[in-house]
Every structure is written in structure tokens, then in C-alpha cells.
Amino acid sequence: MIKTIPKIPKILSPWKAVLALAMALAALAIFLPGRESRPALLVVLAPAGGGDGFPSEDGGGAAMVRLELEQPETRPEVLIQGFAALGPPRSSYDGRRAVFSGRRSAGGPMEIWEMSAAGSSLRPLISGGDRFDPCYLPDGRIVYSRSDPKSGSPARRTLHACLPDGAAESPITFGSARDRSPAVLPDGRILFRRHALAGQDPGRLLVVNPDGTGLLLFCEPAGGASIAAGPWTAGDAVLFAEEAAGAEWQGGGELMPPGRRLVSVSAREPLGARRIIAAGELVLESSEAWFSSAGGLPPGGWLAKAESILSSTAIPGYEEPLRPTGFAVAAPRTRPLKLTSVVDPSKSTGTLLCLDVHASRLAALAEEKRGRIRTARVLSAGGLLLGEAPVEPDGSFFIEVPADQPLHLELHGPDGLLARDESGLWVRPNENRCCIGCHEGPELSPENRVPLALERSAAPAVARSKESGIPRSKGGS
Amino acid sequence: MISRRKKNWIGILAASALALAASGLAAHRFAAEHVRYYTGIEPESLNCVSCHYVGHGGTLADRLARPRYRSPLNLAVSADGRRLFAAASQGDALLVVDLENLRLLSEIPVGSRPNSVALSADGRRAYVSCEGADSVSVVDLESGSAVAALPAGSAPAGLAISRDGSTLFIANWFGNDLSAVDLRRGEEARRLPAGSNPYDLALTPDGQHLLVTNQLSFTSSRPSPPVSEVTVMDVEKREVAGRIQLQNAHLLEGVAVAPEGDLALITLVRPKNLLPATQVARGWMMTNGLGVVDLKTRQAVQLLLDEPNAFYADPCDVAFTPDGRLAFVSHSGADAVTVIEVARLRELLESMTAEERRTAGNHLGLSRRFVKARIPTGANPKGLAVSPDGKRVYVAERLADRIAVIDVERLQISGSIDVTATRRETVLRRGEKLFNSAARTFQGQFSCRSCHPNNHVDRLQYDFEPDGLGRNIVDNRTLLEIDRTGPFKWNGKNTSMYMQCGMRFAKFLTRVEPFSFDDLNAMVAFLRSLRNPPNSHRAKDGTLTPAQARGKALYERAAMKDGTPIPPKSRCLTCHPPPFFTNRQKADVGSISPADSSGEFDTPQLRNIYQSAPYLHDGKAATLEEIWTRFNPDDTHGVTVDFSKSDLNDLIEYLKTL
Secondary structure, eight states, X not given: OOOOOOOOOOOOOHHHHHHHHHHHHHHXXXXXXXXXXXXXXXXXXXXXXXXXXXXXXXXOOOEEEXXXXXXXXXXXXXXXXXXXEEOOOEEOTTSSEEEEEEEXXXXXXXXXXXXXXXXXXXXXXXXXXXXXXXXXXXXXOEEEEEEXXXXXXXXXXXXXXXXXXXXXXXXXXXXXXXXXEEEEOTTSOEEEEEEESSSOOOOEEEEEOTTSOOOEEEEOOSTTOEEEEEEEEETTEEEEEEEOTTOOOTTOOSSSOTTEEXXXXXXXXXXXXXXXXXXXXEEEOSSSOEEEOSSOOOSSHHHHHHHHHHHTOOOTTOOSOEEEEXXXXXXXXXXXXXBOOOOOTTOOEEEEEESOTXXXXXXXXXXXXXXXXXXXXXXXXXXXXXXXXXXXXXXXXXXXXXXXXXXXXXXXXTTEEEEEEEEEEOOOTTOEEEESSXXXXXXXXXXXXXXXXXXXXXXXXXXXXXXXOOOOOOOOO | OOOHHHHHHHHHHHHHHHHXXXXXXXXXXXXXXHHHHHHSSOTTSOOHHHHHTXXXXXXXXXXXXXXXXXXXXXXXXXXXXXXXXXXXXTTTEEEEEEXXXXXXXXEEEOSSSEEEEEXXXXXXXXXEEEGGGTEEEEEETTTTEEEEEEEOSSSEEXXXXXXXXXXXXXXXXXXXXXXXXXXXXXXXXXXXXXXXXXXXXXXXXXXXXXXXXXXXXXXXXXXXXXXXXXXXXXXXXXXXXXXXXXXXXXXXXXXXEXXXXXXXXXXXXXXXXXXXXXXXXXXXXXXXXXXXXXTTTTEEEEEEOOBTTBOOOOEEEEXXXXXXXXXXXXXXXXXXXXXXXXXXXXXXXXXXXXXXXXXXXXXXXXXXXXXXXXXXXXXXXXXXXXXXXXXXXXXXXXXXXXXXXXXXXXXXXXXXXXXXXXXXXXXHHHHHHHHHOOTTSXXXXXXXXXXXXXXXXXXXXXXXXXXXXXXXXXXXXXXXXGGGSOSBSTTOOBOSHHHHTSHHHIIIIIOBOXXXXXXXXXXXXXXXXXXXXXXXXXXXXXXXXXXXHHXXXXXXXXXXXXXXXXXXXXXXXXXXXXXXXXXSOEEOOSOOOTTOSOSOEEOOOOTTGGGSOSBSTTSOBSSHHHHHXXXXXXXXXXXXXXXXXHHHHHHHHHHTTO
8 A cells, every 4th residue: 555645735935934924023013012112110310419309300310211110120221321411201191202301411401302212212302492391281292391591580481382393382371480390280281380580489389271371379388388399290199399497307318308398289179188298108100200208119019129220220421329310100191181272373362351359368359348449450561551441349350451471460449559469460362361359269169140340341441462651550469 | 909999998988987086086075075064173084974874873783783771860779778779761660679699680661761769668669750751650569560650740750758658749850840649549639839840859857848959940041140949848738838049059959868857968060151151170160069958947058069170060969878977979970979978067067157158159178178088980870879777878870871889888889780781882872971971071070961951951041252251142052852953053153063062162161172073973973862852731642722722823823913914034934834943044033132243043943942941042031921022022023013911822832832
């Protein structure tokens, strides 16, 4: 009996097999997640000495490394080195990109840089002038703090935003103040810190919509303290550092200087319970900020391992020990809803509607007899009168004002000036800015009633867009 | 060499291809323009199928499968705590749940659109109010079947049984009254007047009084603020014992009385309709809270459940634990339950001055003084029920088709009872979820339903921003039958619901990014599915009363009483022709107000018009009568100069039947 050896069917010719392999490899390259899609910790490292334990705002970092969160035992990979200064990085909502401010060489400007979370595609987004603290907005734009040398005050900073490619830079805050550290709240608004340029201003945390409308007070430091750093957002938590003269840092530890404390409040109710972050307590959310308040990280967990690895990491070119000064978790996180905008660049004015000037935390206004506040005046930052509107018996007034410039308000009675607002509010073009009162409490919602200022006439009084040359009033609060 | 015949064929084919391409290009251009015109958006993700098929009732799979949802709305627990009964609002059934094993035991068919459940003291019978049947189904729980139907008014909702078990009180939601049904005789013993759209009922622990929440405010026109009522009934005398009015509040739905009998909690929404809608932050559109009623003084204080930067939309039911220590509030728009520490609430109230009590309803920071926890739930939490031992709270997650179980000790969801009949989410269901959710408004402040309760109107007027502050005030319009009555908005500018719910809706109302195209399609499909409830003024056989018949003749007349012809443009039928009694055109009927930019307004539909007061574009006419007695001096809105009072009454009687 003759046995025949079965013939092996010829499925692929050699060249077809090579082609199939190449296609499979290409498919793998396309569909396998890249390194930038894997969760990682981006850490700015700076030479030890100096700094205060908080993420640096104005630079001071010199290298940036990446730690794989899923494999914290691996050595950190150096992404950037050779910069004279690096600000803290912030990651995009998909965790694939990071943006930061950096000074490439000593004496050069602090510029906005972007790269993939894996460190590739490093590029300057905007050059020329100092820009700090960039972070991503829910609509993909980038917001940051910018100094304006032309203003004559190098300390002055305003928030600006630009498109993802760095184009179309435009201001979103106005005024002679130091606006810094923008962070995005879970509701999509920008939280930032403002200090007046004059005097020892303790600072305030304000919120503004990404288009620059809707400026509101978020919270103020407590008990005579000042806000020294932050804010940072981490999920529902908003963190900032308070500094009170003579106060002891409750957590102790080597990274936190005496007199400072890290405070956590809820984004939902910032005037609610304040929590002082204790030493060694880790505040970590699936957001862009995390902190170990002082005394190192709690034992266990990947962050502790990360800290251990970082402390023993030698970065080529740096002889002195480095310590972390700024962090970002590069991992996907929930993007807040994008907010819509009514700003119309073709317009040059907006309106101000105040429901009741007596609704105020200022005793001078709250206790003033109704009907005695007769006029609301709008003045430019230079103190010159732009226009005025009558205050109705119910305390309301309605006035059209020039957009995109800091404005001051004065309230006048029959005997002259009663109160003056120096905070420097503004309206954006086409914004109808409404207030419950003048410095009303930040937890008040408006009473449901038609303000007389609208009931009598739907046309606002008009403030001239050019200064009239009338000198500002004397006195007032 | 190509033959001549082949050449001809090639030529014909080439010409055909060219013609096909040209016509395809033209069709594409037409379709793109069509989409731009009707939606106001670039035609990137919408296509013919999405708008003209899916947006008209769902996908092919939706239509073939016709999945059925039960949608539990309100709950009741048996006295022994072993059974839970749920009104399946879209399943036309009473659901019976085994609470020991947390599973659905049975489904007992009842009347159309069940709303609430009340159990007899002996636990043998359940009474189920059926909105769509104008009756209350009597369910024998032993046999597991509906054995009778008790008469009720229009759209019965909340139920309560007197302590002696003799009387069943029924809140007739659309009838604006209360039925007192003698349970021994099975007859309606008395009809009592309530406020505006009575919804829920609660007996005081002594059984002497019945509190009635009225969902909508009384009809008011700008600048008057909305005022809603809690009606207090004397149970024994079966008469109104008091009326507690809450200013600047509406959507009063859930009510519960503390076991101590000294205070009652009422869910409410505080609208800001008199302010220009320029922002949402800080509760500028609406806030959500409670009315706390002191039952001795019958004074109410309003408190907000919201926080300064987070809102808990559409509070709709409230329940106390038996020890009175905690109260639970469901928020159907926020998918959450708020837990209130009652002792702290009492402390707060006692610490407040009279002025603080007056303004407490505008303070967003007070909730942290008495709110103990917020518990996330499934979609659209509605009715609540507490177990007799006070250890569990049950939450009807209406649009999740599920009943959640809250562990009162841990204040967490500890389990759930799946009552779904299908896992499939249709396009319509998705639209219904979107409509009832506040997740797509800034800080979750309100849902579509907040302004359109029961898919209808809230009876309020609004001042929207685009055309200036204090200008072009508009009355809210119904969503019922909306698919057949376009264009939309009072100025008729929105050509489709895609435009109505699209970019401008997001820009000027919700203030957050617009719906995705899939969500927009689902929302439109849901809106297109909305239909009017049965007209309670129209006989089922269509016959008209003598007054209605006389009114019909007046409505359709072409000449005045003296024979003078009425010009066509002044006849009712010209602008309000059947079937929806709108010609879908704009008209100037002389109703312009000083704040209006134009006197021309979209002609409204008239179906079930008796339910949508106030009237005219800015709600200035509180009643149908006022349209002609106050706002038609020059016969610009139909010729009524020769009408007697009885003629006008007849006309209105007929209008109510439309």
C-alpha cells in the first residue's frame, strides 16, 4: 500500500506573508495606545534650596521627568532638561498633552510650551513677553497669566487665553492687579487669584467665565490672613495656601515654611467648611493637582514609591540634588462642560444692571435710608467720569458702559459721595452684567422682582466711552 | 477601432454620469441649505434619516421592538414592611415588590397612567390614582387584581386615606380640586376647591387636617410675582380650613408632616422669571428648596436646598423617618436625594429673626446648616417611601426603571430593585431622560421640565437676553402637540425644534455647550411624541352642550349679528383653523406692549387652551375672557364688539372644548 504524504496547502506566498506582517505591525502601531495615553506623573524638578514646597508659579524648575503611574518602580524618564526655569505642568483633559511655562535661557522670557505627555513634540506656543501658569480650558483653549510691560507696572498681570495652536491671544481679565494661577472649576469657570498692586493686599479668589464675563467673588482669606499660593483644583476640592503673620504651620514639616497652611474648600460652597490639610496628608484626585502637604507622602501606594524614586534620581547635568516643585497627573479625567459665550467683538459696550444698591455688606449702603442714594456714577480706571445713571427708589440702576476696561463705581446721595467701589470690575462687549447689589454676599441669589430701572425704561443710561475729563469725587468709602 | 454604436453608448453613459453627478450635487446643496434653514447649524452630523425618521419616533429597531417601560413614580410600603407597591406610570400597572428579597413579585394591571398608591389600614386593598383614566383603581391585594374604579376629577394624582379609613382624598391635578370619596359607598361624597393644580396630600398625625400641595402658582402677569398655595383641609368637616401662600415659589409637589405634627416640609422651586435671564450663576434662573410650614401658626419659611455653586434641581418628594430625626428629599432633575437633619433645621429656624426668615429663600449658604448628606441616585428619582422601622428609604428611580434602597444608618444606596421590562434604551427614552435632567445646564440648576412641568407650561413669563433687558417679555408656551404647530417662539423665528433646542437654547438659557446631535435628535423625538391629555370639557362622543354649540357658531361666524360681513382676516377660523386651530402664521392682533419690538406674533394653537392660562404673547390676559374684555378694544383680535356677556361666555365654553 502506498501512502501519499498529504500536500501542505500553500496559503500565502512569501511576499504576501511579508505584506501581511507589515500590515499587522502597522495596525498595532495605529491601534495600540501610545505612551502618551498611559497615565503618568509629570514632575518638575528644581535644585534643592529655595522654594516653599508649593508648585512653583514663576519657574525655578529646571528639568521635567515622567513617571509611569502603572509601573512606579521604573526609573523616571527625563523629558526636559536644560531650561533655566520651568513652571508647573498641566495636562489636557484626555491626558495626552501637557502645557507649562518655561524660560529656556537665563534672562529670557517665560514662555508657554506644549508637548505630548510622553515628552515628544515640544514646541513653544507663544513667545515674546512673560506668561505664566498655563492650563487647558474645557474648550481646548489655554488660559494663562500674562505680564504687560507696556503698562508701566511689571507686577501687573492679567489672564489671557489663546487657541490650542497659540493663535488669537486675547485678554479675559482687565484691571491694574496681579491676576495669577488660573485653574478650572468643575463647573467650567476659571478660578484665579487677584492681588491689588498697591499696598499689602491679602488677595482674593475670583471666578470668571472662559470668555471673561461673569466675574464673581469665590472666597477671601480668613481672619486677616493672605493668600500666598494657589489656587489649585482637585475634583470638588479647591486648595490654596494661606499665610498669617505669626501663625504656625499646623502640619510642621520641612517643606512648608512656618506661618503657612494649606487650605481646602469645596468648589460647591467655598464659604462652607474649610479644611486645613494636615502634615503628610495626601490630597489627590483624578485631576491636575496633588499635594503632599509636608513631611513626605503617606507610606504605601505608588506616589510614595514615586517620591522615593525621585529622591534618588540623578539627572545628568545636575550635580546638586533636585526636588519636585510642580506636578501634573497626565491621565484622562472628566472634562467640565464648555460654557457658551455672548461676547460679540463687533460691539464696544456692555451693560450693568444692579438690582438693589442697598443689598450690600458695606454698612454705609445697607444702612442708608432708601431713596437717598440718587445716582450711580461710572468712572474709568484713571478716575474720570464716564457717565451716570439714576438709582431708582428700589435701589436699581441700569447703565450702558464701555467694554473691556476696568471701571469704578460711585454712589452719590444729595450730600455727595456715599460709597466708591475700587475693585475694578469690567464688562465684555455685549455682556449684560447683573449684580444683586454692591458687594452683596457671595451666597445670595436675587429676589424675584422686576427692577424699577427696567420697568420704567428698557433703555439703559449711557456712559460715554471716552473720558469726559470730570475729576473724580473726593471722599467716600 | 471603436464602433459607432459603442461610441454612442459611451456618450450616453458619460452624459448620464454627468447628469447624475450634477443632480446629486444639486440635491446635496438643497439638503444642506434645508438643514441650515431648519436647524441653524451646519449639516455635518445630521442627515435625512436622523431628522425625518429617527427624530420622528426612533430607529427602526425601536419601532420593531416597541420596548415597554414601567417607570415607577410613587411608592407605598406595607405596614409590616415586607411589601412595596409602586405606581408604574408608563406600565399602567401596580408593581408589587418583595422587600425581603428585593425582587419584583407581580404586576397588577390598573387604569391609565397610574400616579400614586395608598394602602388601606388593614393592608388588603391598594388605591391607585390613574391620571389618564380620571379614576382611582381599587386593587384587591389578595387576589392581585383591580376590582373596581372609584370616580375622581381630572387627572387624579396624590392620595390620602382618613385615619378612620372611611374617606379617600384625591388631588385632582388638572381639575384644581379635591375629591372626597366615601369608601364604604364607593362614591364621591364631596368635591373641594384647592389651589392651582393640586398634586400631593399629607395627613397630620392626629388625622384632623390634610395638607395639599398645589403644583403651579396662581395665574399672574408681570410684574406680579408667582404665588402658590398649600391648602389645608379639615378632614372631618371636609372643608377648606386654611390657605398658606408662598410668594415667589411654585412647583409645590411633595409634602410630608413631621411625626411630631408641628411642621410640614413642602418641596418647591423658586423661579426668577421677573429678572432678565442674563446668567445662571448664583441662582439667577431658579433655585430649589423647601417650604417649612409651622402647623400651629400656619406660617411658612422658604429655605434653599442648593449650594452657592451647585444646584439640586426639581425637588419633588419628601419623607420623614418615623422617629422624625431625618427627612429625605428627592431631586428628579439632579439624580440625587438630599438628607436633612431635622433637629438642625429646627435650630436654624429658631435662631432666625423675622427679617432673616423673610429673606432665607434667597440664601444659598443655609443648606449646609441642616443638610446631612447628598446621595446620588439613578435617573429621575421621584417618589419616596420609608420602611416602618425607619431603617430603609425607597426611591422610585423613574427613568432608570428601578427602585433604590437607601440604608438610613449609612446614608448610602445599599441595593436596588430592578423593575425594568426591557434593557433597551430607545431614542424616545433617551430624549425623555435628557428632558428631565438638569445635567446639561450650568451647575445643574434646572431641567427642561423645570419650566415645562408635565411637558406643558409653568404659567410664567420670561425676559430673555438676546433682544435686550426688559424687552419682549414672553409667556411660556406648551410643548404638547408642538410637532404640529411650528414655527416656534412667539416671534416665529425658529423654524424647527432642532433650532429651538439647539445652539441659541444653549447660548441664552442653559449657558453650557449644546446637545450633541444624537442627544438633540433624541430630544426632538421625545418632544414630537408629546400629546395633550384628554380634554375634560369635551364630551367623549363629541356632542356639544347648548352653550358650546352657540359658542361654536360664534367662532365660525362670517357676519355680525346685524348681518354686516366680517372680513376674513377678522374671523376666528382664518387664523385658528382646525385641527390645531392655528394657521402657523404671524399676525398682529393689537396685543403689542410698550416693551415689544414688534406687534406681530406667532398664532398659538388652541388645543386644551383652558389649561394654559395666562394668555396672549406676554401673558397679560389672566383669563380667556380678558383677551376680549380688556385687550380687544378695537376688534383687532376678532370682532367681538356686538357680543353680549353671554355670547362671550358661550364662545369661551366652546374654546375650552378645542
